[in-house]
Amino acid sequence: MEFPLAETIYDVAIIGGGPAGYTAAIRGAEYGLKVALIESSAKLGGTCLHVGCIPTKALLFNAEIWDHLSHAAEFGIGGIGAPTLNWAAVLKRKDGIIAKHVKGLDFLMKKHKIERMEGFGRLTGPATDGVHTVEVTNAADEISQVKTKNVILATGSEAKMLPGLVADDRILTNIEILSLNQVPKSLAVIGAGAVGMEFASMFRTFGTEVSIVEFLPRVVPVEDEEISKEMTRLFKKRGIDVNTGARVEKVEKTEGGVKVTFTDANGKTQVKEAEKVLVAVGRTPRTGGIGVEKTKIEMERGFVKVDGAQETAEPGVFAIGDIVAGLPQLAHVGAMAGVVAVAKIAGREFRPIRRDRIPGCTYTEPQIGSVGLTEAQAREKGYEVKVGKFPFAGNSKATILGSHDGFVKIVADAKYGEILGVHILGPQATELIAEAVAVMELEGTVEEMIFTIHAHPTLAESLLDAYGAVEGMAINA
Numbered sequence: 001m002e003f004p005l006a007e008t009i010y011d012v013a014i015i016g017g018g019p020a021g022y023t024a025a026i027r028g029a030e031y032g033l034k035v036a037l038i039e040s041s042a043k044l045g046g047t048c049l050h051v052g053c054i055p056t057k058a059l060l061f062n063a064e065i066w067d068h069l070s071h072a073a074e075f076g077i078g079g080i081g082a083p084t085l086n087w088a089a090v091l092k093r094k095d096g097i098i099a100k101h102v103k104g105l106d107f108l109m110k111k112h113k114i115e116r117m118e119g120f121g122r123l124t125g126p127a128t129d130g131v132h133t134v135e136v137t138n139a140a141d142e143i144s145q146v147k148t149k150n151v152i153l154a155t156g157s158e159a160k161m162l163p164g165l166v167a168d169d170r171i172l173t174n175i176e177i178l179s180l181n182q183v184p185k186s187l188a189v190i191g192a193g194a195v196g197m198e199f200a201s202m203f204r205t206f207g208t209e210v211s212i213v214e215f216l217p218r219v220v221p222v223e224d225e226e227i228s229k230e231m232t233r234l235f236k237k238r239g240i241d242v243n244t245g246a247r248v249e250k251v252e253k254t255e256g257g258v259k260v261t262f263t264d265a266n267g268k269t270q271v272k273e274a275e276k277v278l279v280a281v282g283r284t285p286r287t288g289g290i291g292v293e294k295t296k297i298e299m300e301r302g303f304v305k306v307d308g309a310q311e312t313a314e315p316g317v318f319a320i321g322d323i324v325a326g327l328p329q330l331a332h333v334g335a336m337a338g339v340v341a342v343a344k345i346a347g348r349e350f351r352p353i354r355r356d357r358i359p360g361c362t363y364t365e366p367q368i369g370s371v372g373l374t375e376a377q378a379r380e381k382g383y384e385v386k387v388g389k390f391p392f393a394g395n396s397k398a399t400i401l402g403s404h405d406g407f408v409k410i411v412a413d414a415k416y417g418e419i420l421g422v423h424i425l426g427p428q429a430t431e432l433i434a435e436a437v438a439v440m441e442l443e444g445t446v447e448e449m450i451f452t453i454h455a456h457p458t459l460a461e462s463l464l465d466a467y468g469a470v471e472g473m474a475i476n477a
């Protein structure tokens, strides 16, 4: 790889080529900025593309197909017999999807004339005469310097481990679990956030005996309480063993697998044995060794503090993605943060990210899609709250799909009908939530939505009914 001559001064150098970094690079180039993208791996895409969003959703789609095939007779389709799973082919398809998107990113970098540099990037200190110097160390330990007017840190995160544990072929993080050579017979999942819940859902569909152990009192703890409650009921109905309010005491290897010892919600010691254990207890920002200590950048428990333009306390240094303090670690949040940062750098208009306008999606069976305040949060903030709830059992498209579990819940402000939060558990919830995000972004009201035509028969009509329910006027329930 050739490095550019030292005298090239970039408008922005981005450290990290995950969804936050590559989005910032592309939008920066679209604004006409001279952009350098520094990525330590040979492949762009980061956690999201290689060991996160994309591979998990690919495998969850396999699980969905498997589920449909297992119920083929209900849909009048015979001759399928007992479907068998070719796990190697499942993984190959997943890897093919990743490879295709890696190529797509390579193409986009060339198209936008973004200078790619392979190596580990680090800040060397504050700018001198408005120019920052970023040091890049490549795989052969050769060091070069990149001169740039602005720097965006986008170095992402990695899975947290429980103290004393090291990931291997039995103690798994999101990385190891995505390349298991066969579906495990049993799996203990520690942590019931989106990552843990998605793997639990997927492997249960493939026949694995799954136990979930969660420290907090409920699964998907960031969601509305009613979603957590119903999700727990539905997971239990699927035969998943759900333990909340449970503190893991020990994870040990046994002859054939692992043993998880925990104190349950009643203070009783319990033991779950499984072939594998997935540790899904959150993600640590990758901010070590990137030179933040040589600058005025303010940190908060390893995360980088930024303002509404994603700029740190060090002028000209921005941070986006999973390393940012106070924002959820989601690919679409990182990407939008990148868009905001380069808009600021290019002197364009931008809107700071609002936490209450961020969709959160969990691709379990059934799915969760939510945005804005939960009912409890809205009450805590002092709103006079009105709630509308509509079950998918009353939606004709859900009947057609054979997918009646779940509901739509609208949290609205009683005074002006402002929509404060939308919480969906059910079929295609991760797609349906897009409407709610758009409406909230445009500050729509319940009344406006009650008069917004939704096509029939669609799952989206369940939103129309839920808005109606806020005024006690759902049509189909």
Ligand SMILES: Cc1cc2nc3c(=O)[nH]c(=O)nc-3n(C[C@H](O)[C@H](O)[C@H](O)COP(=O)(O)OP(=O)(O)OC[C@H]3O[C@@H](n4cnc5c(N)ncnc54)[C@H](O)[C@@H]3O)c2cc1C
Pocket (backbone or CB within 6 Å): 015, 016, 017, 018, 019, 020, 021, 038, 039, 040, 041, 044, 045, 046, 047, 048, 049, 051, 052, 053, 054, 056, 057, 119, 120, 121, 122, 154, 155, 156, 157, 174, 195, 286, 290, 320, 321, 322, 323, 329, 330, 331, 332, 333, 334
């Ligand atoms: C199993 C799993 C499933 C997920 N599913 C979803 C989902 O469905 N939807 C969603 O929105 N989010 C999901 N996420 C979260 C999502 O993956 C992250 O929020 C997202 O990848 C963060 O993007 P990022 O660009 O900040 O960091 P990353 O994607 O982690 O990318 C950072 C990049 O920076 C590089 N890098 C690090 N340090 C340096 C350095 N010093 N120099 C050069 N390069 C460096 C790394 O090699 C990496 O390529 C999931 C995460 C996991 C683990």
